[in-house]
Amino acid sequence: MPTNREIHLASRPQGWPTEDTFRLVETDVPTPGPGQIVVRNQYMSVDPYMRGRMNDVKSYVPPFALDAPLDGGAIGEVVASEAPDVAVGDTVLHNLGWREYAVLGATSARKVDPSLAPVSAYLSVLGMTGLTAYAGLLEVAAMKPGETVFVSAAAGSVGSLVGQIAKLKGAGRVVGSAGTAAKVQRLKALGFDAAFDYHDGPVRESLREAAPDGIDVYFDNVGGDHLEAAISALNLHGRVAICGMIAQYNDTEPPAAPRNLAMVIGKRLTLRGFLVNDHGHLREEFVRDVAGWLREGQLSYDETIIEGIDNAPAAFLGLLRGENLGKMLVRL
Amino acid sequence: MPTNREIHLASRPQGWPTEDTFRLVETDVPTPGPGQIVVRNQYMSVDPYMRGRMNDVKSYVPPFALDAPLDGGAIGEVVASEAPDVAVGDTVLHNLGWREYAVLGATSARKVDPSLAPVSAYLSVLGMTGLTAYAGLLEVAAMKPGETVFVSAAAGSVGSLVGQIAKLKGAGRVVGSAGTAAKVQRLKALGFDAAFDYHDGPVRESLREAAPDGIDVYFDNVGGDHLEAAISALNLHGRVAICGMIAQYNDTEPPAAPRNLAMVIGKRLTLRGFLVNDHGHLREEFVRDVAGWLREGQLSYDETIIEGIDNAPAAFLGLLRGENLGKMLVRL
Structure with a gap:
């Protein structure tokens, strides 16, 4: 067996993580026990939610352990198998990323x-x-044809799909926000009706210009100013699907919260947090829709691919800084 | 016809309203035109939402006009009628309170x-x-038997009904907060499993003691600290019915907002603002349930009754200060 390289959590970050948060460790590849397989990972995912798991706080998933490998979504080829249903050469999806x-x-x-x-x-x-984009937009926010949808971090992996799926499902108008002019250009190429760089002015004003008749659905990846602006822009009976609040994951102080929250009463708004884990019942419908759209060339997806396990920490840090277009992946 | 006395809005309050916000005006009682009736009001309602209507801002109901009578729920006896379906002597419910x-x-x-x-x-x-209590608890928050329910302003008109209806509908545990020791005593007499005075310490700590296993539903009449504490205490898939945020109606600065809002993601919480107007379809079921409970002596309701139209402003100001037990009414 060759040598395995994996990334451990070296220290718990206060505020922004750095390269020192991580440690590259070489280990032997264990031989599989009964029922086990060995996978040579080809790609691993870095995701914003992993920042939360670096803190030692109770949450919906346990925190990462110190001096142990991180984990997360990965895909690879089976190179050894002691399980009857899995053969060497099979490609499998699993949750032990951050290692070769x-x-x-x-x-x-x-x-x-x-x-x-x-x-x-x-x-x-x-x-x-x-599935996060699909379930959040269609089930959690219950988008209806003709409605106006706003999504933040819209050039990111989830956001870019939210906007395109909204159009494919009949949204009247789709607005996205992103952090660079190039991303804004990309959103327009993806079919967004309007897009803005949130650095160009107060989100509230940019959103009002982009959606002068208000919005019906807000898909929140960001929190903070974006959520406050969305609450102001939402129409009667509007819905917010809260997927993430990346703007505050590295805050050391409690974050600013939307000061216009009382508007939820008069406008009868619904704000709903969600995790994709609760929406597995949509998987079949999701795969059918998405595979069809991909086949017809109606859905594009961007990937930003970083090479090598030793660059996985840099990929994660770049993700937190918004350096990715679409999905941030590490090729191993 | 006798003389009519009514209360006008004399000025728009900045922060807390005062007696100077109001003006008592004497007018003649008009004679009814075709299709009209004249009602001698017996009771009028003062409600927290009226504070919002004193501001000159766009909202779900238009603001009160300056130098014109306020309005709101009232009940009285018909003393003149030019309408075929209504007879002198009938008792009618209508929305022209704040006048005799x-x-x-x-x-x-x-x-x-x-x-x-x-x-x-x-x-x-x-x-x-x-109906506000009934719809907010059972439809908006979708309380299920066995769940733990927390309600703020629990000795108020809506809150005291929320707690009792929760018990009658099978809640496992009902917790209320109120602003005086006497109110806390009253909640216990009404069958609340636990109650606390929010002046006695941080709401978060009092709530944790009162509901050590967390809460499933929060019925919010208050906003602010209470909402933040509730978000912390809510269990997985918890729901918040947001009925009011009286803690901030007189704020001149944007209010503090819950800084733990990101918890809605991991806990998959739903926060939903509502107005009773949207829930008229429940009226029949509501009347059947409530009339039955009243007949069986299972439901108590408190009323704080102030005498005379000239004391209506004082009744409203007292309501904002929490001087009422149960529903605040003015007898005319």
């Missing part, structure tokens, strides 16, 4: 067909990222 | 049977107040 070789029970892996789509797509448009 | 005599189109009044309940009850437990 993963050893896990076969029941914790899901076989995928690498001939149907590039394997990276199973970590982005066809995976949790895509 | 109201002249209105008969279609804007609803006849009620004064033999079924004291007429004041149509402005409290059997009226909008009761």
